Amino acid sequence: MSSQSTQHVEHSRHAQSHMRGQHFAQSQHVEQEAIATYPIRKAQTMRFTLGAPRSATTIGDGTFAVFLRSSGAEDTQTALWASWFDANGEHHETLLADPHTLMQQVGERNKEDIPEQERARRERARESAAGIVSYSLSADGKRIAFVLDGNIWLTDLDTTQPEQSNTRLIQAEPVLPAPILMPTISPDGKLLAYSTGKSVVILELGRSTKTAGRGHTRRSNSKTQYADHIACMCATANAQNSVQVGLAEFAAGEEMDRYEGFWWAPDSQSLIIERTDESPEPVWWITDPAHPDQAPRATRYPRALTANADVQLYYVDLQQVNSQELVLEELPEIIWDRKAFEYMAALSWTRGQQPVIQVQNREQNITQILEVDLAGKRSESAENTAKGTGCDTTGAAANANQITTTVLEEQHQGPWMDLIHGVPALTESGVLVNAYVDMNADTVRLHANGTFISPAGWQILEVLQVSDKAVIARATRDSRGVAVVRFAMPQQVQSLPKRDTAKHDLARNSVSQHDGVIQYTESEQTAYAANASYTVLSQEQGVATATCASQGMVLTQRTMDSTRVSVTHTYKDYQPAMLTDNSAELGFEPNTHLVHLGEDKLCAAITLPSAGSKYAASKQLPVLLRPYGGPMHREVMFSLAMYADSQWWADQGFIVVSIDGHGTGARGPHWDYAIKDAFAEVTLADQVAGVKALGPALEQLRAELGGHRSGKSRHAAAVQIPQPDMGRVAIMGWSYGGYLSALAVLRASDVFRAACAGAPPTDWMLYDTHYTERYLGLDPAVYEDNSLINDARKLRSKLMLIHGFADDNVTVAHTLRLSQALLAAGKEHTVLPLTGITHMTNDPTVAQNLLLLQRDFLYDALA
Known part of the structure; x- marks a missing residue:
């Protein structure tokens, strides 16, 4: 190659490199602007949900679906739309009601x-x-x-x-x-x-x-x-x-x-x-x-x-x-033993079948599935209650204007039983489908007429559809994901003898019965159908839901590949159609890494400063924990959009960490039952363990990425993985996360120097029955052990309490009582009252400024 040709190639390479550099700098500038304006844009767009399609329902065979969507990213008025395919397979969207x-x-x-x-x-x-x-x-x-x-x-x-x-x-x-x-x-x-x-x-x-x-x-x-x-x-x-x-x-x-x-x-x-x-x-x-x-x-x-x-x-x-x-x-009144089973949790009514209701006792460790006898059967004598008729005997003998119920199934399992939305339900042929806690397999499983139809390892979270052919459910094998899964109804279940409604008997397979009632206990095992099969209809490494018809489906899904929601309508073998999304672009990609921390392999999300942040090259940064940490709610999921808040906080100069501990769900009943009677002890211990394991986790992440650079595509060129400053650790959260944040600075001040606690349930005796008693039972001493009020004198760190006066879920009394106890103990703290705000901070101005006020508080507290 001639000297002139060589010079031309070098010049071309230099020009291309310069253009790439300019493009990178421009993209960084755009991203930094998006992060800087995130608080106001989040407030104006209702967390970037306005304009996105939602609440879809398929119609008929799936050719049509209806859904809700507003006209734009700041339009709060959601309209009614139709999604449909014509005979040529072309997809259309039609506005039905504005x-x-x-x-x-x-x-x-x-x-x-x-x-x-x-x-x-x-x-x-x-x-x-x-x-x-x-x-x-x-x-x-x-x-x-x-x-x-x-x-x-x-x-x-x-x-x-x-x-x-x-x-x-x-x-x-x-x-x-x-x-x-x-x-x-x-x-x-x-x-x-x-x-x-x-x-x-x-x-x-x-x-x-x-x-x-x-x-x-x-x-x-x-x-x-x-x-x-x-x-x-x-x-x-x-x-x-x-x-x-x-x-x-x-x-x-x-x-x-x-x-x-x-x-x-x-x-x-x-x-x-x-x-x-x-x-x-x-x-x-x-x-x-x-x-x-x-x-x-x-x-x-x-x-x-x-x-x-x-x-x-x-x-x-x-x-x-x-x-x-x-x-x-x-x-006519439908009667059951309301003294023994005071919670009416669900009612299902299938074509061709009698309605069934699910009732729970106060402790929520016994559940009955009752069939309502609308065929003309009236109440019987009180002795029938002991035989499983479920009649209410709280007063005088039942009169002729009462309708009896028959116990189809009774479960005695674990410290409590979580409700699974969508079950119990009868198929049109009379097969009873329900969820069952299989302690031997450490799995919440589907069963039909006493036969498991979902395998061990698939945690059932919600049932979307029940038929004689299949059950479609939201389920997971990894607590960070939620997949849509079709579990086929095995032939032996479909061919079981029908229930004889006159005898109130239920066909069963490898399950014990007493007087016609299917009964499950922890020690019993149920057969898993040999020919059972399942099909995953969504990405497992995502968070999905769906509405399904015989030949069509609308799948709503979030993943780690995009910050936008994907809503896709499929029908037969037609080209799938993605519904139009009018929501605002987030404008940046969170620099988030999903890891496991400590001996218990706690699921955690670590978010680091973006490439354009002034903290991108920091060798050491303070740590900010952003957990929920409470029962049946997870913050660490395969959904990139979930970490938008964390990215904003990371760009304020923090290593941001979310940790899902025991009780947060989807890892099996043993994992969840660990918090029984021990909210404070167990959930706080998980956060402390996560903090202590953070340093080794970052070292491992650094090694896996082959050096000190972040592996995210937009951040790979300029982000150093910093060391955590273990002397400057803060925690913040809302609701149970607020409780956990206040708990952290009261009982673990050696680890946590500051906390922002939003709407914290500080005294569990002030929270509602169904939630609280499920986990803490009926012993007042347990409530004292898990209350924050008596810990007020232990405060050594900085604490900000935030609460809405209009909150009718976690009332402001929680914050005021803790503040009163702190004042009585002479402990300095900050209270931020929110006028007119409920448990949701849905006022745009409040939502925006709340982030900024918490940031400034933490800056001062960790200085």
Whole structure:
């Protein structure tokens, strides 16, 4: 090669290198700007969720699906959309209902007027969006009902011409009883029921916009449909204000993930309605000190070691209804032993089958699955209760207006049994599917009629769909992931003898029975079907959920490859379609490494400063722990978006670490049961062990990466893996994470120099029954051992307490009582009160400034 050619090549290489350098510098600048503005963008976009598709449901064979999505990254008003494939396999998205347009049509305000009971439901569900936040579908999916600004709206989905789908307002004469809560369309699409809190109202939906269902012609515009008021089931006139009808009680919504208070029969001819008397529960007063002119709000709260609400179920046969006004207590009551089993955790009603309900005892270590006898069987004598009929014998002999229940299955397992959403359930052929804690295999498994249909090692987290062919569930073999898995129903399960409802017997396979009741104990083992099989429908190293039909599916998934959510609609062998995502780009890739710490191989996420950070070349940095650490919630997951907060903190000059300890779930029952009666001892010990193992873990990470550079692509060129400054370790968290943070500086001040504790449950006697008693039992001495109040005198480190005055879950009393004890002990601390804020910090200004105030506090504390 000539000298001239050599010079040309060298010049070209230099130019390419210079361009790469410029590109890298530009990308670093863009990334640093995104990180710097993260607090305000996070607040404005509701944690980058606005505009992303969510809440999908497949329709029919899966050709269609409906879902929710707002128009942009800062639009809080979610709209109703359809995703569908045409005959040529082309994918389409069609707007079915836009809340902005609908509210303008009826001349409403720009801001929704949300009833207090609906606000409470959204708080229980941690719903922070507005607009159409939920919907109800008919069985064929062609009718969709939802509530917006206190009004019921109905969408008729035209599956032949989706663009012609019609959404209209539902009204009645006289006006509909209000407030309108949880509107639920009947499976056949002809009726709609909703709760007002004091009654359940049933409407008949006519198909004409000008003619009501019973022939009364009215003038109406094309956007309004009149409905006939069929019936209203309300409590007796002398019922106390503490009685509510058709709504889930506080403990169900907050702790059981049950938000329903009434259930349609599959044939649309009847309903089961919940009646809740909250009068046994203590009255708590939620006040706003910033507005002394406003009266405190009274609420019933099931405080630990005190009485629960009394929950009853009533049956309404619409074919027997001959009056528009019905007294609920005069209808047939579904009875079980409510003294022994005071929690009604779930109700499932499958086509062709009787409804089944799941009840728990107070300690939650005994669970019964009850079949409701709607075939005409009435209550029997009290002696039948001992034989497994489940009849309520708390009062006088059962009357003729009561409906008995039969125990299909009873489980006695472990210190407690976690509820698995989606089960128990019967298939259409009558196979009972449930989850079972297999202590021998250290696995929560699926079983059907007494036969395991999921293998050991697959922890069942939630059941999405049950059929005679398969059970589709969210499950994992690695606690950091959640996969969607199809577990086939083995042939021997499908061919088991049907249950004889007259004898109340249940077919079984390798499981003991007593008087027709399947009974499981820890010492017994159940056979795993030899021909059972499963198919993983998502990435195992991700966090996924799905809605499935016979030939289609909508898969929602997050992974470590992207900070955006992926929502994909598949149908037959058509090209899969990813639903449009209008959410904001995060703008940076968290420099996060997933590792295991210490002897217990604690799952941990370590986030280091980004390449453009001024701390990128630091040889040593303070450590900031950001755990939750409490029961059945994990912070270390295969979801890159989960570490956005951690990256912002890392770029403020910290090695940021999240650690999932014992009890956080998905590692088997033995792992979780370790926290029984020992919140403080066990969960704090895990965080301390993680801190002590951090140095060796970083050394190993450095060695694995072949030097001192980070392995993340965007950070590989400029990030040094620093040494942890073990003399400057801080911890911060919210809710249980707040408890753990305060606990750390009270009981382990030799390790932790500072803590920011948000909404901490400092005294577990002030928290609710169903959650707290599951783990701490009924002995007051155990609550004293796990309380922070008596530890106030031990404070040696810096502590900031943060709490919202409007929090009705972990009330501000927790923080105020700890602060009072600290003051009495002469201990300096900081309290940051949040006016008008609930357990969710969903005010944009508060959310933004809260990060900055905590950062400045930690800077001062660790200086």
